[in-house]
Amino acid sequence: MDSNNLLNNLVTAVLVIDKQLKPCFANAAAEQLLGLGNHRLLESTLPELYQELAIAPSLLQDAIASNQGLTVNTASLMTLDGQLHTVDLTLIPLENDPQFGLLELRQVDQQRRIHQQLNLDAQQQAAQFLVRNLAHEIKNPLGGLRGAAQLLSRELKEPELKEFTSMIIEQADRLSNLVNRLLGPQRPSQHSLHNIHQVVQKVLQLLEMTQPANVTIVRDYDPSIPDMSMDPEQLQQAVINLVQNAIQSLEQCGGEILIKTRTQHQVTMGNRRHKLALALSVIDNGPGVPSEIIDTLFYPMVTGREQGSGLGLSIAHNIARLHGGRIDCTSSPGHTEFTLTLPFQ
The missing domain is CATH 3.30.450.20 (PAS domain)
Structure with a gap:
């Protein structure tokens, strides 16, 4: 041997x-x-x-x-x-x-991280269960409200009155979209072999037009990483959320975002140990995550920004969970790192 x-x-x-x-x-x-x-x-x-x-x-x-x-x-x-x-x-x-x-x-910090991940998964699933039930309770009367507004609009003859029904329909659609984002993907989808770097490059192309001039994105890829089983659309959404989060943290002060891919050996996620895993890190040199929300960062509706919805990181974490992986965050002033870890099946 x-x-x-x-x-x-x-x-x-x-x-x-x-x-x-x-x-x-x-x-x-x-x-x-x-x-x-x-x-x-x-x-x-x-x-x-x-x-x-x-x-x-x-x-x-x-x-x-x-x-x-x-x-x-x-x-x-x-x-x-x-x-x-x-x-x-x-x-x-x-x-x-x-x-x-x-x-x-x-x-020995690995055992602590595993315990934190299990605790986070349990708490987030409980929070998502509550949010899903609340979302369904909202969608049912919301659909009835929208339908009633449409029927009323057909009966009205005056254009100035129809403006009010159009406003009701518009706001009902906005709330419906918010509820759908709260629900997010709940079940694993059909996976197929794809290259993670193609997913990341697609994300960067999508964000290129809205990227602030004072933010620089640096790529550090490991070209030896093989294709892996994934839902490319779901992972694209997760990576978009992580990169957008980094961009928004740098909008005021400017800075650099490093996107790095590596392989990791003998990684434990949840109660399973994997011989090989992908680690995709999004690192920025911004002000960092407020210490008071670092432990609840992946919960729905938790955000450190005034205009933030608090859904992006929660959705990204859920997508990682549906792929058998996890997202970790370490943050201090000048260095914030989100790492998406996914096992090779």
Whole structure:
């Protein structure tokens, strides 16, 4: 049995390092955690692979030199791309070769994120159930109101009176459209193989005409990402909502939006673990999401903007759920990142 293949299927990041802290092996989870390819990992020393780690490199060197194990719990790790993680770090000397040590970095923030996702899904489904029931209660009398206005319009002869019935019909249609947006897609549709980059490019073409001059969009695609099973129209709507949200946050101050695609290995979503997943990130350098709404950001009718409807992110989250995925958000002033994660079936 191939030991390298076994290590590459672990969720825990594993590196084998020597006394100079130069890796000679890194599994797929280490590549994902550090955000670097295997070639880059093996040609650098460990301190060159991250910005900050809450443990001095000399402690790791001393542990390998003295053939002693080392464990540090809940250590903060900031990777080169600015991502902050909390990890449990364990260094184990190799019995057969004391010149090397096996370094494990286990993300403990992943368990917290999984718990938050399950909690968010449960709360959002409860909120959507309430909204759906309310929406149906609104649509029934709304349809009757519109029909009555149409019948009354046929009986009226004076054009100035028909203006009032036209106003009733117009406002009834507006409310009906709002209710339909509240309901959103509720069931998985027919999926087929499509390329995610074609979906993103279609979104950018649609938004190009309304994109403010002070907002720049930068693309960072991984061309090796294969086609995946999806409803392209639903995903297009989800991506539109995410990119529009970023554009609106930058309208006043201007800035840059980065759209990045990557693959992730051994990703747990809900109660299922997936060997391979797509991560589509929409990152802006705007003012950030208000802290008071960050935990309820994906609920219907929750928004931080005066003119916002609070439906875009809720619909995007629901579309991700119908595709077996999720949307995560991390935000601080100058860096807001929404990541759409979808499993390859």
